[in-house]
Amino acid sequence: MSFGTDFGIDDLPVRDELRGKSPYGAPQLDVPVQLNTNENPYPLPEPLVARIAERVAEAARGLNRYPDRDAVELRTELARYLTRTGKHPVAVENVWAANGSNEVLQQLLQTFGGPGRTAIGFEPSYSMHALIARGTGTGWISGPRNEDFTIDVTAAEKAIAEHRPDVVFITSPNNPTGTAVAADTVLALYEAAQAAGPSMVVVDEAYVEFSHRDSLLPLIEGRPNLVVSRTMSKAFGAAGLRLGYLAAHPAVVDAVQLVRLPYHLSAVTQATALAALEHTDTLLGYVEQLKAERDRLVTELRATGYEVTDSDANFVQFGKFPDTHAAWQRILDRGVLVRDNGVPGWLRVTAGTPEENDAFLDAVRELMKEQE
Ligand code: PMP
Numbered sequence: 124m125s126f127g128t129d130f131g132i133d134d135l136p137v138r139d140e141l142r143g144k145s146p147y148g149a150p151q152l153d154v155p156v157q158l159n160t161n162e163n164p165y166p167l168p169e170p171l172v173a174r175i176a177e178r179v180a181e182a183a184r185g186l187n188r189y190p191d192r193d194a195v196e197l198r199t200e201l202a203r204y205l206t207r208t209g210k211h212p213v214a215v216e217n218v219w220a221a222n223g224s225n226e227v228l229q230q231l232l233q234t235f236g237g238p239g240r241t242a243i244g245f246e247p248s249y250s251m252h253a254l255i256a257r258g259t260g261t262g263w264i265s266g267p268r269n270e271d272f273t274i275d276v277t278a279a280e281k282a283i284a285e286h287r288p289d290v291v292f293i294t295s296p297n298n299p300t301g302t303a304v305a306a307d308t309v310l311a312l313y314e315a316a317q318a319a320g321p322s323m324v325v326v327d328e329a330y331v332e333f334s335h336r337d338s339l340l341p342l343i344e345g346r347p348n349l350v351v352s353r354t355m356s357k358a359f360g361a362a363g364l365r366l367g368y369l370a371a372h373p374a375v376v377d378a379v380q381l382v383r384l385p386y387h388l389s390a391v392t393q394a395t396a397l398a399a400l401e402h403t404d405t406l407l408g409y410v411e412q413l414k415a416e417r418d419r420l421v422t423e424l425r426a427t428g429y430e431v432t433d434s435d436a437n438f439v440q441f442g443k444f445p446d447t448h449a450a451w452q453r454i455l456d457r458g459v460l461v462r463d464n465g466v467p468g469w470l471r472v473t474a475g476t477p478e479e480n481d482a483f484l485d486a487v488r489e490l491m492k493e494q495e
Contacts, residue, residue, distance in 0.1 A: 140257060147254055152460055156475065156482045159462040161298065161330070161438050163360035164475040165409045168402065175398040182394035190390035194220050197393045200400045201368050205353075208332075208407075209340035209370075216373040217343070219380075220388060220396075224329055224354040224367025229255050231350060231369070233382040235290050235323045236261030242290035243282060245274050247466045249298045249327060264288055272300040272432055272440075274308055280315040287319040294327040296334050299464040299471040301434030303336045310342065313349055323375075325350045330436035332358035332410050333417065340370055347372035357437060358410050359399050366396045413437050417474040423484050427491050432469075441487075443468035450490060457486035 133142055149160050167175070182190075191197075198218040205213040221227045232255055236242050241262035244252045256263045264286050267278045274293070283291060291312060295304035309326060316322045328351055331338045340351050350371040356362040366388075369375070399406065420439045424431045432440040444450040451463040451470055459482055462471045472483055 138260075140260070144257070147251060149462065150460070152455075154455065154458050154460045156459040156479045158473040158475050158479060158483055159460045159471075160362075161357060161436070161473045162362050163357060163409065163413065163437070164473075164479060165360055165412075167360060167399070168405055171398060171402040171405070174401060175395050178394040178398045179391055182390040186390060188390075189386045190388060190393055192386050194388050194393055197388070197396055197400075198368075200397060202370075204400060204403060205340060205370055209338045211338075211341040211344065213340070213370050216376060217370050218368055219371075219376045220366060220368040221383065222365040222367070222387065222392065223356065224327070224352050224369075225251055225255065226365075226387070227352050227367040227369050227379075228252065228325065228327070229259060230379045230382050231323065231325055231352075232256055232259040232261050232290060234378050240289040241286060242292060243286060243288040244292040244294070245279060245297075247272070247297075247299060247464065248292065248294045249329075250464070252292045252294075252327070261290070272297065272302045274304060274312075276308055276311050279312055283312065283315040283319050287322070288316075289320065289322045291316045291322060291324045292327060293324065294329075295339060296328075296330045296435035298330065298436065299438070299462065299466060299469075300432050300440050301436040301438060302432065303334050303435035304339070305336075306339055306342060309339055309349075313342075313346060317348065321348055323348050323350060325352060327352045329354045330357055330438075332407065333414055333437045334435035336435060343371055347374055350375055355396060355399060359403075359406050360409060361396075361399055364392065364395055364399065366392060413474050416477060416480055420472065420474055420480055420484070424487065427484075427488050429487065429491070438471050438473045440466070440469050440471050442470060444470065453490050453493070454483075454486045457482075457489065459483045459486045 199215045202213045202215050202218045236259055238260040242256045243264040243266045245266040245268050253263045266282045267275050269275045313324050316324050326339050343349050350369050352369045355366040421431050424441045429441045430443050
């Protein structure tokens with residue numbers, strides 16, 4: 124069957140708020156050095172690959188049955204990981220898991236946002252927060268940041284009081300700027316959100332393992348409207364696995380189950396994630412290497428004459444470019460793909476292997492010479 128090309132999305136009866144919009148689309152280009160999507164550059168170690176094969180084979184024998192709908196074993200292991208690294212005891216009842224933290228965030232917006240409700244984020248920040256809001260029919264409010272990309276607490280409190288959003292997103296460390304958020308700031312915004320709402324505060328800690336600061340996880344204690352969202356895509360080097368999770372009061376875990384699809388986490392996903400969690404220590408070893416490389420990128424970029432935003436993540440925001448897109452293209456011409464997140468003047472590079480970072484640094488040194 125063939126279809127004419129004169130028929131497109133806008134000819135379909137799609138929801139009004141989706142008309143004329145574009146999907147999330149970090150370019151997936153086949154270039155030698157790909158430092159654009161904040162992935163971990165290290166493939167999983169062979170012993171872990173073998174363990175995944177074993178656990179997946181075991182799961183495969185039971186694939187005629189639906190998986191554990193509540194993913195109890197996996198949530199128990201995630202709780203153990205959080206307790207060990209988060210300086211706060213977390214139990215299985217506090218943890219929920221889904222296919223990537225994007226799905227966790229979607230479930231949170233389906234539960235606490237939705238038509239007639241709003242969410243606020245402090246931008247520039249992770250673009251999917253606004254896109255997931257749109258997909259769930261939640262109104263989006265773009266909150267302010269300071270010049271140095273920290274959250275302007277007074278302006279944020281004011282925006283929360285004025286708009287009374289149902290969900291407040293705080294991304295720490297923030298993407299694309301790399302900026303970590305102080306616990307005091309989260310507490311101030313939580314108070315503001317409770318006074319205006321009460322509303323949910325979602326702390327997106329996708330990159331927290333790379334931070335100089337501790338996780339904000341202990342703040343969930345005594346704050347039932349605070350949720351911390353995490354992922355195995357970055358620190359665990361398992362972006363392809365699609366496993367995200369949250370920690371919060373058990374009532375939040377009960378609430379998101381009202382919207383989750385039954386059996387949303389496949390038996391294969393659960394088995395793979397459990398295998399990866401058995402190798403936590405090795406994987407966190409790579410995180411240490413990446414942090415050192417991230418710090419090297421910051422130092423070298425500054426030494427070359429670039430402005431660099433302090434980074435607590437596995438990526439670095441650098442600039443400033445009079446023509447951001449042209450700079451992105453010049454770096455790409457040298458075989459290195461970085462990210463233009465649409466922040467005027469700034470680009471973002473993910474910390475890769477030492478060799479990849481060298482290639483990137485060579486490219487930006489040449490670019491600086493061209494500009495002089
Ligand atoms: N939060 C932030 C801040 C991110 O940058 C990302 C990925 N780029 C995610 C959440 C989603 O990650 P995933 O769905 O792979 O867990």
